[in-house]
Amino acid sequence: MNAPTDPSRLKFGIGQPVSRKEDPVLLRGEGRYSDDLSLPGQAHAVMVRSPYAHGIIRGIETAEAAAMPGVLVILTGHELTAAGIGPMPVTVGQKNRDGSPARTPIQPVLTTDKVRFVGDPVAMVVAETAKQARDAAEMVALDIDPLPAVTEARDAVAPGAPLLYDDIPGNEVVDFHYGDAEAVAAAFAGAAHVTKLAIRNSRVVVSPMEPRSALATFEEGRYVLRMGSQGVFGMRGNIAKVMGVEPKDLRVLTGNVGGSFGMKSSVYPEYPALLLAAKRLGRPVKWTDTRSESFLSDSHGRDHDFEAELALDAEGHFLALRLTGFGNLGAYMSNATTLPSTGNTVKNVIGVYRTPLLEVSTRCVFTNTTPVGAYRGAGRPEGNYYMERLVDTAAREMGIDRVELRRRNHIRPDQIPYDAPSGMHYDSGDFPAILEEALAAADWDGFPARRAEARKQGKLRGIGIGHYLEVTAPPSKEMGGIRFDEDGGVTILTGTLDYGQGHASPFAQVLVDRLGIPFERIRLQQGDSDLLIAGGGTGGSRSLMASGTALSTASAMVIEKGRRIAGQALEAAAEDIEFSDGRFVIAGTDRGIGILELAAQARAMPGLPEDLRSLDVSTTDQYEDSAFPNGCHIAEVEIDEETAEAQVVRYVTVNDFGVLVNPMLVAGQAHGGIVQGIGQALTEQTAYSEDGQLLSGSYMDYGLPRAEHAPFLGFNSHPVPARTNAIGAKGCGEAGCAGALPAVMNAVVDALAERGVRHVDMPATPQRLWSILNEGVSA
Secondary structure: OOOOOHHHHHHOOOOOOOOOHHHHHHHHHOOOOHHHOOOOOEEEEEEEEEEOOEEEEEEEEEEHHOOOOOOOEEEEEHHHHOOOOOOOOOOOOEOOOOOOOOOOOOOOOOOOOOOOOOOOOOEEEEEEOOHHHHHHHOOEEEEEEOOOOOOOOHHOOOOOOOOOOOOOOHHEEEEEEEEHHHHHHHHHHHHOOOEEEEEEEOOOOOOOOOEEEEEEEEOOOOOEEOOOOOOOOHHHHHHHHHHHOOHHHHEEOOOOOOOOOOOOOOOOOHHHHHHHHHOOOOOOEEEEOOOOHHHHHEEOOEEEEEEEEEEEOOOEEEEEEEEEEEEEOOOOOOOOOOOOHHHHHHHHHHHOOOOOOOEEEEEEEEEEEEEEOOOOOOOHHHHHHHHHHHHHHHHHHHHOOHHHHHHHHOHHHHHEEEEOOOOOEEEOHHHHHHHHHHHHOOOOHHHHHHHHHHHOOOOEEEEEEEEOOOOOOEEEEEEEEEEOOOOEEEEEEEEOOOOOOOHHHHHHHHHHHHHHHHHHEEEEEEEEEEHHOOOOOOOOOHHHHHHHHHHHHHHHHHHHHHHHHHHHHHOOOOOHHEOOEEEEEEEEOOOOOEEEHHHHHHOOOOOOOOOHHOOOOOOEEOOOOOOOOOEEEEEEEEEEEOOOOEEEEEEEEEEEEEEOOHHHHHHHHHHHHHHHHHHHHHHOOEEEOOOEEEEEOOOOOOOOOOOHHHHEEEEEEEOOOOOOOOOOOOOOHHHHHHHHHHHHHHHHHHHHHHHOOOOOOOOOOOHHHHHHHHOOOOO
């Protein structure tokens, strides 16, 4: 295709910083989130949750609650089972090291035998009003015999630890292993130096702006669920299995979503219970989580505990990397996942470095805590964090400059394509250049002067590097639909879903580039399972690669279809029709027709076959290869010696996200991920008591990062287009966390190095740093 000459394409095509189409509506308060929805005659549901982390259910007394004003129905797990509602969906892709399958218990929607974490749902009360439902829920009497609880993964596998399930010995779901253990052991035995670190990747509360909410109906023989999600197509399939119906008998609708970060991608117990209640009552039933409940009922993130080891030769070249540790799954598998601490750690831990051998051994275990699920990156930030902490520590132990150690071990551009020991095939990248650009942007050489000035102010200043690489866009199938509407607009249909990222503008930019359609004419249709023929949802930084590739395929289909229609309209052979800048023209002439005019004419053009009466197309595109965004973050942290408070005071990044369809939105995604990384590194601390009570169950006790924690974030780009998708993009949504965790924590340790500190676990709170500075407590 010729280079674009249309000014609209130059302004709104791929590569332009176009504002988000969604923002005017949202800023006017006209967005429609799940809790904004109401239907005539709706009832309200409230969940009854366990106050104990572990205990045997002896009885659930509902008679008094059922007699209270306005109460319509109370559902327990036994009622759901009797109604044919199946267990919660569980998928575990990993197997044990001996090849045997993972151990997965059957989880009813509402538990009937035991409670296994504080907040475990045991009943649903439905009443005329939300207040009546809350009042009645408080009157449901739970007869529970408390049992000892266990909250740490290491403790859960110890002899004599409380068992959450009788058929899961040692609380161990899967004993995962990857790599050649003998070859790795030989490399470590022959190494000139071995660096070891015990590293905790701390648990976080996901805490999106919008808590979960859902509104269920049973209409004309089929279920309808309006809810916040990350993808309606997959959600429909999973909920349909639980309900025991065909997917066609369930419709899932998602409007605006106020954040998710992975958490809203799963089926939760409230959803099947709501659907059954709506069918039973013959009226809509609505449920909205309170913020205090969401701390307990929404899946948490991270919580991995590893011993990380790096083997090096005498010159500092990496020989082998070994991780051995635990993944805490919480109490259930339905919205928990083993992937972050196993397969995704394997894929991401090598990062940008030549490392011949890799071994990862992970024991994924149940504990009496809120289930742990996907959280922004889901193993990608964790893997990069382990490697970058090892690199800095090894450099100090061997007396090699930490920048030089990275330079010696980079995968060089002339070694790409590169087959990593993780099984990943890196298709593109220039890691050495990105490091050098980041050092220059951060004024690395000027840091000693800044450190000296900080010392005069009673502050310890450190600088840290987070040189990351992520594996994004897992292979999957995605829908690309293009519909030419009668009002002259064009609608994109996709199975991905925008839950805050701003998909409408970059997706439209792809159509502007491929088809020359005016930007203002393009709409985005998403969030309705009835309109989809496929859809992997949004997650794994896949949306632009998946939907962009599918839309590119669909655009080619529109052009091919348009040639045939234009041939009829222009009285020429289809093979003589060319397409450029949104117009079909007869080759060698100036006779042509615009794509939107052709779409309008096709509806009424006589003599056209039925399949040519519209330019509409719908296709699914299967892409097989992941993408590999990478970059380098450099953070500077100051620790006040009087208060022990750490603050990020300087931050720069250089990133390779491949082709930037919309650089402004990419920078925004990176900034958001960086702030979340800073939060996990410095302020966010999830704490449980010995008996399993969540001690950090509100914003009074849990330290979300605030504006004051976000420094000016320098964003620089060094794009190397991906070869694995039609757009050339690499994904950016989770990369901020992947670079921020190691950059900030390496800076914290660097600030404390003069005090003999070797390692500090997240979060580096004032309490933890005070103990290190004033009490000599080991980190």
